[in-house]
Amino acid sequence: MKKILVTGGAGFVGTNLIEELIKDKNNIVTSLDCYFTGKKENHIDGVNYVEGFTWEIDKIFESNDFDIIYHFGEYSRIVHSFDDINFVSESILRGTPKVFEFAKKCNAKIIYSASSSKFGNNGKDENLSPYAWMKAKMVELLKNYNAWFGLQYEISYFFNVYGPKQIYEGNYATVVAIFERQFKNNEKLTVVKPGTQSRDFTHVTDIVSGLIAIENKNLNNEWHLRSGKNVTIIELAQMFGDWTLIEERRGERFTSEEFFSDTEELLEWKPLISIEKWIEIIKK
Known part of the structure; x- marks a missing residue:
């Protein structure tokens, strides 16, 4: 059996991913969501839904461990991150390092949803907003966790998901x-x-199929899930x-x-x- 944690599992991408994950009866799926944008009406039978913040992950799951952690549970808007900067900081700069540390403790592989916003304007858009900058810093931190502690990871970049x-x-x-x-x-x-x-608009079904393919890789790589247009x-x-x-x-x-x-x-994957x-x- 494979124990999988999806942070942000009651949100848009998280729910679509969980719908696919539970098709495999060997997967035991848990969601951690603070319901900032996640919705309880997205709950799926057979999934363990836990309400809480990512910066409390060690306390929430002190008696649990996982094999795979999909980390989607972060603030995820560019324009409004100026007004929401305090929560953006809590969500990304406080919460995400806690998730990485918890993954290290569990010896779990982490699949992190980074932000494609950093690629805009020849990379200069990394500093365009609080959201873009903080997300870029977490990519650096995750790579360092691999170098420092051997944490296994795959980084997925989403490009304007819809569906x-x-x-x-x-x-x-x-x-x-x-x-x-x-x-x-x-x-x-x-x-x-x-x-x-x-x-570059990418349908969530294509995102999910890409994520499932990424889960089966062990390359510590960065993956660009996009339509290409x-x-x-x-x-x-x-x-x-x-x-x-x-x-x-x-x-x-x-x-x-x-x-x-x-x-x-490398993924043998194409958007459809x-x-x-x-x-x-x-x-x-």
Whole structure:
């Protein structure tokens, strides 16, 4: 039997991942979530859901150990990280080192969801927002934990994930979800100026299949889970219908960088769902 912990397991990506993990009857899955954006309606039968903060992980699981830890339980928005900087710091700079230390104690392999925001603007976007900077520092720390203590890891970079169970309302809604909601409500889509910002939109099903493939690797590697196609926000809006421009936001990332990656070759993995195909389904 394989004991797996998913932090952020009641959230968007975590729930989709758990749905796949429990298909293997050899997996015993536990979720740790503080429900900042996670939802209890995402709970799945057969999974042990624990409510708590990652910085308390050692106390929460003092009598437990795990073989694999998927660490998704961090604050995950760029623009709003300026206003939420105290919680961003607690979540990432306080919580994530505790998760790494707990993984070391358990002798568990950790699969960490890093942020693709650091690749924008030839790497300069690493310092564009509190979120991007803190996430980049945790990548450095995780690599050092491997060098210092032998902690086994795989780092996965998500590129603008969308799909079932994404957040549709509030400050933490994704752009695809916002456009989908506005389209269904017969509203004009609100495109943040200038609208030429580009993103690499990747369906959550492809993210999950990539994560399952990563779990089976032991390379201490960085993996880029992406569709491989950049789309501007205006182009995305045009796929849905009418749109209008709204004011620019602080911390807005302008480019999703195109760069060489051997992820597809080494993982024997390819994304299967395009953003165009997803929007066609929504519009029908």
